[in-house]
Amino acid sequence: MKHSINITAGFFLALLLAPFSLQAQSDNDQKFGPWVWGVQGGAVQQFETDMSNKDGAFSVSRYFIQPSVGYAWDRRNSVSLSFGVGESNYDFSSDARIEGLEPWDRIREYQLSLPIRFSTGENSNAIIIPSVRINAESGADLSDGRTEGVLAGLSWKLSDTLTIGPGFGWFSELGGGSSAFPIIVVDWDITEKLALTTGPGLASSRGPGLGLNYALRDKWTLGLSARYEKVRFALDDEDSSKGSFGEDKSLPLVFSVKHSPWPMTSLSAFVSSDFAGDLTLEDSKTRELASSEYDTAFSLGLVFSSRF
Numbered sequence: 001m002k003h004s005i006n007i008t009a010g011f012f013l014a015l016l017l018a019p020f021s022l023q024a025q026s027d028n029d030q031k032f033g034p035w036v037w038g039v040q041g042g043a044v045q046q047f048e049t050d051m052s053n054k055d056g057a058f059s060v061s062r063y064f065i066q067p068s069v070g071y072a073w074d075r076r077n078s079v080s081l082s083f084g085v086g087e088s089n090y091d092f093s094s095d096a097r098i099e100g101l102e103p104w105d106r107i108r109e110y111q112l113s114l115p116i117r118f119s120t121g122e123n124s125n126a127i128i129i130p131s132v133r134i135n136a137e138s139g140a141d142l143s144d145g146r147t148e149g150v151l152a153g154l155s156w157k158l159s160d161t162l163t164i165g166p167g168f169g170w171f172s173e174l175g176g177g178s179s180a181f182p183i184i185v186v187d188w189d190i191t192e193k194l195a196l197t198t199g200p201g202l203a204s205s206r207g208p209g210l211g212l213n214y215a216l217r218d219k220w221t222l223g224l225s226a227r228y229e230k231v232r233f234a235l236d237d238e239d240s241s242k243g244s245f246g247e248d249k250s251l252p253l254v255f256s257v258k259h260s261p262w263p264m265t266s267l268s269a270f271v272s273s274d275f276a277g278d279l280t281l282e283d284s285k286t287r288e289l290a291s292s293e294y295d296t297a298f299s300l301g302l303v304f305s306s307r308f
Contacts, residue, residue, distance in 0.1 A: 035069070036307055038069075038306060043302055044300070045059075046062075050294065056092060062089070079115070089107075091105075099291065101290045115129045130150045139238070192215075194213070211254075222255075223257075246281055247279070248278075264306065264308065266306075277294040278292070
C-alpha cells in the first residue's frame with residue numbers, strides 16, 4: 001500500500017477552519033441561537049491557455065455550493081454537518097491531446113464533512129474534521145472517485161494578536177494508498193489593518209494557502225494569497241486509451257477584494273494567475289501515462305459565505 005508525506009499541503013486544515021468554525025455569537029457579540037445555518041459557494045472562470053508542445057489549449061469553468069448546519073454550545077464548542085456539490089467543466093480545443101491521449105471534460109465534485117470544534121484549555125482550541133469526497137468525470141462510477149480522510153489540529157492563543165498551532169491530516173488516495181501531512185495554523189495581526197493568515201480557500205479552490213489581508217475600512221478588505229492546488233479525479237475509462245485517473249495541479253497567486261455587508265456574511269471578487277500548471281493522465285495502478293505542462297492561466301471569480 002502506498003503512503004506519502006505531503007508537506008506542501010501543510011496549510012490544508014486552515015482552509016476548513018473559517019467555513020466550519022460555528023459559534024454562538026459573532027465577533028461583535030451579536031446574539032445567535034445554538035443552531036447555526038450556513039451556505040458558501042462561488043464560480044470561477046479560468047480563461048483559455050495553451051498547453052506545452054503545441055498540444056492545443058483549454059479553459060475551465062467551475063462552480064461549487066455548500067450548505068451547512070451546526071449546533072454551537074458556546075463560541076468555542078460546536079459540531080456541524082456540510083454537504084457540497086460542484087462541477088469543473090474543462091473545454092479543450094478539438095486538437096488538444098496530452099502526449100497524444102484524449103483529455104477529460106466534465107468533472108463532478110461532492111463533499112460531506114463533519115467538523116467538530118472544542119476548547120482544550122483557557123487559551124487553546126482543537127478541531128477534528130472527518131470527510132468523504134468524490135471527484136469523478138461524467139460517466140465514471142462515483143465510487144471510483146471517492147476518498148476519505150480526517151484533519152485534526154490544535155491552536156494556542158499566545159497573545160491578542162497571534163494564534164498558532166500544529167496538526168496533521170490523512171487521506172486515502174484514488175487508486176489505492178494514502179497521503180499524510182503536517183499542519184501549521186497561523187492567524188497573526190501584524191498591525192491593526194494588516195494580517196497574515198492561512199486559509200480559507202476561495203470556494204471551489206481546494207489547495208492550501210497563505211495570505212496577507214489589509215483592512216481598508218470596516219467592511220472592505222484587500223487580500224493577496226498564494227497556495228498549492230492539486231485536484232485528482234476518476235475518469236470515464238470506457239476508452240481505455242485515456243487512462244483511469246486525471247490530475248490538474250498549479251500554483252495560483254490570488255488578489256481579492258472582500259466586502260462584508262453584515263456580520264458573518266461576505267462577498268469576494270478575485271483574479272488569479274496560475275503558475276507551473278500541469279495536467280496528468282494515469283492508469284488504474286496510478287502509473288503516469290502522459291503529462292503536459294500549460295502556460296500561466298488567468299482566472300476571475302466570485303465567492304460568498306454566510307451564516308445565520
